[in-house]
Amino acid sequence: MTAPGRRKPAHVLANAPFRRLWTAMSVCSLGDWLNILALTALAGNLTQGDYRTQSLAIGGVFIAKMLPAILLGPLAGAFADRFDRRITMVAADIARFAVVLSIVFAGTYQWLIVATVLVECVNLFWVPAKDATVPNLVPKEQLESANRLNLLVTYGTAPIAALLFAVLSVVGDVLRNLAPALADTDTTSLALVVNACAYLVSAVLIFTLRGIPKRDVAVSSPSVLKQIVEGWRFVGANRLVRGLIIGMLGAFAAGGAVIGVAKVYVEALGGGDAAYGVVFGAVFVGMALGMFFGLRLLSGLSRRRLFGLSIVVAGLVLVAISLVHNLVIVVMLTVLLGACAGIAWIIGYTLIGLEVEDSMRGRTFSFLQSTARVTLLLVVAVANPLAALFGVHGFEFGGLSYRFDGSNLVLLIGGVLATIVGLLAFRHMDDRQGVALSDDLVAALRGERYAPGVEEQVPGLFIAFEGGEGSGKTTQSRLIAIWLRDQGFDVVQTREPGSTKVGMRLRAILLDAAERGLSARSEALLYAADRAEHVEKVIRPALGRGAIVVTDRYVDSSLAYQGAGRALDPGDVAKVNAWATGGLVPHLTVLIDTPPEIGLTRLGGAADRIESEPLEFHEAVRKEFRALAAAGPERYLVVDGTLEPGEITRSIQDRVREILPDPVPQESEDVTGTMPAIRD
Incomplete structure (x- = not known):
């Protein structure tokens, strides 16, 4: 559901210039896959009769297709950054059309190899020009969607090309039987003609595309x-x-x-x-x-x-x-x-x-x-x-x-x-x-x-907020708790470490800047002890009565800080915390992903023992948080912590609505007013 007052952005294909380039890319990708099939099939057909010769001939085609990329790739990339990209792509398409068509008339294995090398050399100039053009045609926020569509046509046209090649091969056989003049023509000729025409269609589409900027400075590759x-x-x-x-x-x-x-x-x-x-x-x-x-x-x-x-x-x-x-x-x-x-x-x-x-x-x-x-x-x-x-x-x-x-x-x-x-x-x-x-x-x-040692299913809802120092997770967890209470839900807002009497003492030890000599294993065990007390005294009782628990930090923090930051065995850290929590896993984990160099500047006052760690430590922590989210995307919401606080809150609200118990709040006033200082 779209949040009130927010307009759903137009699909990236609504952008006419990108749509035209994407169409050209689709046609070219279809032609590229058809080219692979036709050339390897033709190489095999031209050398039939000897198993060894046929194997070497087909291998020669693949070597001819890959060798130019290894030798000339950097040169082509620099070329795309210096010259007019539209003209580069049009010229490349016309050249590919002519070279592929020439294979049909030559009909020899020697020219097939030469033509394959020429086509791949031209491809090297077309691809970087295309890749460099896409960011100039779509807004930054739609670039990821554009790249997904590009990946779709790059690989999605392969089965279409395979089916088309099979159909063209059958048609070629029929034509050879019906027309005596075509008896000596290879069955792959029709596929090569269609392949050449695909490049010509791409050239026409790109020639009519305006607005592709010219780069004046070459970037070294x-x-x-x-x-x-x-x-x-x-x-x-x-x-x-x-x-x-x-x-x-x-x-x-x-x-x-x-x-x-x-x-x-x-x-x-x-x-x-x-x-x-x-x-x-x-x-x-x-x-x-x-x-x-x-x-x-x-x-x-x-x-x-x-x-x-x-x-x-x-x-x-x-x-x-x-x-x-x-x-x-x-x-x-x-x-x-x-x-x-x-x-x-x-x-x-x-x-x-x-x-x-x-x-x-x-x-x-x-x-x-x-x-x-x-x-x-x-x-x-x-x-x-x-x-x-x-x-x-x-x-x-x-x-x-x-x-x-x-x-x-x-x-x-x-x-x-x-x-x-x-x-x-x-x-x-x-x-x-x-x-x-x-x-x-x-x-x-x-x-x-699967979570080993999980106890009975709890009736409440468990939401954890994770992130590095200064990421904004404390602020966002507080705002979400306020928003949920406004909807009439029973909400328990808590944090780690320090939400119990024992936890407060452990927090004083763990965050005391004077405790620099604390070993990594001791640190991990102290956090696990705080978590065990937290789950037993705060989280489980609240979930048991059907409340929504919103916690600032949970198990993922130990996996990131002690597992990655302190370089402990992640399996050992996971086992200790699974035992400490009884296998209790949040229904949703919200990761506020903020680069450490930005988050650390948000901190005020004297730095505690964790905050004062070097930048490399915090970078390792961030990487592990992101990896954990990637390993279980169905349970995570990753939000860019550099966005405006109000925008972050709205994104979290949209996701939380999906898992709230019935009745689900449909519309409410966003908690996006004056934001308190962001500090964790």
Whole structure:
């Protein structure tokens, strides 16, 4: 429900210039996927008859497609920042149209490779020009929505392209049979013509797009090698990001193995170009299902656990694909493989976006993309020669025969690699140590989040506010408590540490700046002791009578401050606090996300023991808060703490309305008047 007096912003596609660019991007993405399918199929068709030659020929296409990005990527990025972006994109589209069309008339493998390299070189200039244009066409607050739509067409057009390729392949076969003059024409020619026309349509759309600014100053772009070296330095210092990168690169490596041998493998199963298109599209249909339904089906499972688990399952599915010789079963397994990849992909990107500071986020994504290119290139370069070297082998088992060729071997190796990498990622990222994965999975399938030792279900509503020093959570928790009381609810507003007699004494010890020698373990245990007393004496009695409890800090603060800030084992901190609270989990946790360099300036008076910690400590705390929220998005509301206090309050009110007991307050006066000083 939209808050009274607030007008719902127009959809980003209502922006005419962005809509035109997005349409051009959609057409281009369709053409790009159709291009991959057509070129690999044509390479296989031109070298039919020899298994080894065919494997090497298809591998050559993938190497030709990826090599320019590694060598010329930085140059293209600088070009996009210096010259007119609209003209750059139009010229690139026209060049791609001409080069792709020339493949149809040349009809040789040698020109196919040359043309592939030329098309990819041109792509390098089109993509950064497009990426740099989007922020200039949409308001800042709609940029995230625009990027989501861009991601949708980048990957969402793949199954459409696969279906279109299958249909065009069938049409091409029919035309060759009906028209003798076309008998020598390859079935992929029609797909290449449609591919070329897609680029021409994009050129027309972008040519009529006005308002794209020209940049006069070039921004330097580091080489791929330098990006990788700088990236590994950062990744090596962050356990969560390290697990994410390991998992995503492992998935890329397994995907490279699949891409490299898919055409040959499908042909070995008795399928033609149409079947190749169906298998290719099945991967992306599965990805879409994983992104949109997989996360909902397992919403109660920790996102960190689900990331590693999805890669492990993908590896096991790939092993099954390598051993099965039934095309229909392979297609179904490929959908499952894509679903696992989709789940891992969206979780990985989300966690990186939440975990990595804005100042490092661009370099982290750039590092991931650069390393992924190198990984794909190496895997594809090795996969096809390995398949060709292994050749074809037949085995007899009594009266049964079994064929195991190079493509089976590559898929098997890729599956084993993905399984191992998934296990490593799971180990690095597991935030529920001590909780059996089977228990977590069963609870997630029921739509619940498993909490060991949880006591009876309480009738009240439990809301926790979390955030770093000076984030504004104390102010916001107080305002929400006032707002709820105005609606007639029984509200208990409390805080940690110090809401009980014992807690007040513990608070004096924990926050006393003179207690600098307190060990990290002692600190964690003292906070847990305060929390145990707090739950027993304040929270549970209030929830038991049906009240709404609003607490300023809860278990997440210990996980962030002692787990990340003090570098204690997060599993140990979680176990101690689960025991101290009896497994009591808030119905909603509101995270006021404020950069430490801003929050610390809001503090007044003498700094206490926690506030006086160095900036690096507070940055680690903020990262852990964001990671916890990403691991359980169904239970968290993350609010930008740099917004105006009134806007923050309205966002929290909108979310709290969704979980209030009946009757739900529909309209009320927002508590957004004169705001007290923000200090935690």
